[in-house]
Amino acid sequence: MKKVVVGLSGGVDSSVAAATLQDQGYHVVGLTLWLMKGKGQCCSEGMVDAARICEQLGIEHQIVDIRDVFQENIIDYLVSGYEAGVTPLPCSQCNRTVKFAPMLQYAKEKLGIDQIATGHYARIRYDEHSDRFQLLRAVDPKKDQSYFLYDLTQDLLAGSLFPLGNQTKEETRRFANQLNLKTANKPESQDLCLIEAHGSMQKFLDKYINQHEGDIVDLEGKVLGKHQGIHHYTIGQRKGLGIAAAEPLYVVKIDPVMNRVIVGNRAAGGRSECTVSRMNWVSIAETTTPIRSEVQVRYRSQPVPVNVIPLDNFRVKLIFEQPIFGVTPGQAAVLYDGEILLGGGIIEPD
Numbered sequence: 001m002k003k004v005v006v007g008l009s010g011g012v013d014s015s016v017a018a019a020t021l022q023d024q025g026y027h028v029v030g031l032t033l034w035l036m037k038g039k040g041q042c043c044s045e046g047m048v049d050a051a052r053i054c055e056q057l058g059i060e061h062q063i064v065d066i067r068d069v070f071q072e073n074i075i076d077y078l079v080s081g082y083e084a085g086v087t088p089l090p091c092s093q094c095n096r097t098v099k100f101a102p103m104l105q106y107a108k109e110k111l112g113i114d115q116i117a118t119g120h121y122a123r124i125r126y127d128e129h130s131d132r133f134q135l136l137r138a139v140d141p142k143k144d145q146s147y148f149l150y151d152l153t154q155d156l157l158a159g160s161l162f163p164l165g166n167q168t169k170e171e172t173r174r175f176a177n178q179l180n181l182k183t184a185n186k187p188e189s190q191d192l193c194l195i196e197a198h199g200s201m202q203k204f205l206d207k208y209i210n211q212h213e214g215d216i217v218d219l220e221g222k223v224l225g226k227h228q229g230i231h232h233y234t235i236g237q238r239k240g241l242g243i244a245a246a247e248p249l250y251v252v253k254i255d256p257v258m259n260r261v262i263v264g265n266r267a268a269g270g271r272s273e274c275t276v277s278r279m280n281w282v283s284i285a286e287t288t289t290p291i292r293s294e295v296q297v298r299y300r301s302q303p304v305p306v307n308v309i310p311l312d313n314f315r316v317k318l319i320f321e322q323p324i325f326g327v328t329p330g331q332a333a334v335l336y337d338g339e340i341l342l343g344g345g346i347i348e349p350d
């Protein structure tokens with residue numbers, strides 16, 4: 001019998017992923033990663049719901065305490081990033097270092113099972129021609145989560161299944177209701193798990209980073225206001241600047257050395273190129289010659305045409321066909337060719 005370990009968060013998607021694979025004849029083991037130290041209400045509630053689902057499906061449930069790995073790879077990563085004036089993207093980092101790699105390792109070493117599955121909306125396809133596992137967008141564009149999975153390695157993709165990648169969220173809910181799953185009508189998580197747990201990113205960061213007042217300045221260096229810490233700001237931010245001005249102002253740069261937030265009009269926030277580091281090539285091998293593709297610089301941003309110039313050390317230069325707004329150091333730039341995710345990396349500060 002085929003065996004699979006399904007990562008259960010206690011939400012409807014992973015519940016349906018487990019039920020679907022069971023339906024397909026798999027022997028399913030549920031596994032919940034205990035992620036957060038402290039209150040971590042989201043995790044404890046999630047663990048109970050995951051346990052209930054396992055009981056309902058009649059499958060084994062394992063809980064793995066991975067709080068130290070989460071602390072080191074996500075909390076410390078976020079705090080040092082925000083202190084350095086960038087806006088780190090925790091989810092892709094979490095997927096690779098906290099979820100997929102440890103889950104697959106645990107499944108293989110402790111349970112003797114070499115396949116894991118999650119409720120992510122994305123698709124994996126093996127391409128014989130290139131002998132690579134390709135990552136594709138989900139068929140439901142509203143739910144596509146491939147952006148957050150760009151950092152998965154070939155080994156991790158080879159060992160993973162995404163049973164929901166070919167269906168819409170509505171179909172998932174319908175299936176959950178048909179099976180009367182206890183999580184069928186659980187509301188969608190609206191935000192990053194850390195934000196849900198702490199109320200806001202600002203509240204979370206204020207626990208770790210001391211407030212350190214500095215200037216908000218315009219592009220000429222004229223002081224327009226004060227801030228209580230650069231970690232409260234991100235590129236492209238308009239709200240919460242507390243500055244009255246004739247035209248809308250946006251954060252266009254964060255200067256950690258001078259402890260300054262620099263603001264300008266929307267045109268000033270446009271970027272025509274950027275450097276991307278820690279490139280992970282997914283569906284194609286690393287390119288040594290320039291290529292054209294599309295790039296997404298934020299989870300919800302529109303893909304736009306881009307020229308990709310390979311550099312040394314897992315870096316590339318991206319040259320956009322037209323200046324784009326909201327290119328934010330620390331966030332991921334993910335390259336696509338239509339539905340195929342080519343690779344991605346982290347946007348570097350200028």
Ligand SMILES: Nc1ncnc2c1ncn2[C@@H]1O[C@H](COP(=O)(O)OP(=O)(O)OP(=O)(O)O)[C@@H](O)[C@H]1O
Pocket residue numbers: 006007008009010011012013014015017031032033034035099117118119120188189
């Ligand atoms: N704590 C966890 N332990 C094990 N697997 C997890 C955990 N958190 C998330 N996952 C897996 O990662 C997938 C995507 O997680 P995400 O946080 O994006 O949740 P989601 O899209 O709201 O899905 P769900 O409805 O299952 O919570 C989940 O469907 C689940 O398979």
